[in-house]
Amino acid sequence: MTLNDRGQDNELLYAHDEERKFRIEARATKLLALWAAGKLGKTGAEAETYATGLVNLDLGAGGSQDVLARIRTDFDAAGVQQSDHQIERHRTECLEEAAKQIAAS
Known part of the structure; x- marks a missing residue:
């Protein structure tokens, strides 16, 4: 294995790790948003729309x-x-749950 091969392997591992973190963050935001939607009295499609909006907001600069x-x-x-x-605290719980869900998939 050459130094170049090791560098490419490290890049692939880094990219995989970053993708996994992104998926966990997005899933956690959705779980948190659905929890918040429930507290706000939103159900069904309205709750899903609210969650999608917050996931999209999470993708912005403020995260x-x-x-x-x-x-x-x-x-x-x-x-x-x-x-x-x-x-x-609920967001932290959602991050833990999202990590479990991603690991299981």
Whole structure:
């Protein structure tokens, strides 16, 4: 194996790892968004649309901070009683669940 081969192998491993992280983050955001949608009284297609919107927001420059801010704004507007800490804790739980789901697939 040449140095060039090792470099290509490392690049492939890095790319695979980054793709896996991206998939976990996207899945976690969707799980969090569906949880938030439920708290907001959204079900079915309305909940899915809300989740898709937050996943798309997560892809932007602000990433997960934009998602958390949007949920906070939506909860405040709807009178949903959840602290920032509770929302962030649920996001951590969603990340753990998403990692399990991705590993199982």
